[in-house]
Amino acid sequence: xxxxxxxxxxxxxxxxxxxxxxxxxxxxxxxxxxxxxxxxxxxxxxxxxxxxxxxxxxxxxxxxxxxxx
Numbered sequence: 001x002x003x004x005x006x007x008x009x010x011x012x013x014x015x016x017x018x019x020x021x022x023x024x025x026x027x028x029x030x031x032x033x034x035x036x037x038x039x040x041x042x043x044x045x046x047x048x049x050x051x052x053x054x055x056x057x058x059x060x061x062x063x064x065x066x067x068x069x
Contacts, residue, residue: 003036005029009055013062016050 001018019039029035038049053062 001036001039005035012054014050014052014054016052017048019047 001021002014002016003018003021003023005013005015007013015036017039018036020037021035022037023029023033023035038047040047051062053060053065
């Protein structure tokens with residue numbers, strides 16, 4: 001169970017190992033909106049979240065996006 005959010009300007013965030021997806025394709029998502037519930041669908045044996053940020057299809061370091069402002 002994977003969810004991909006298109007942020008525009010070539011940026012996408014990916015969320016995997018979810019228990020359930022709370023949004024459908026094409027839904028608008030705003031900051032703070034829940035998009036999925038964490039689960040163990042990735043065979044980890046315990047609940048976990050896989051997160052990845054991509055720009056133009058290439059992985060990028062999300063540190064700048066995750067810092068509190």
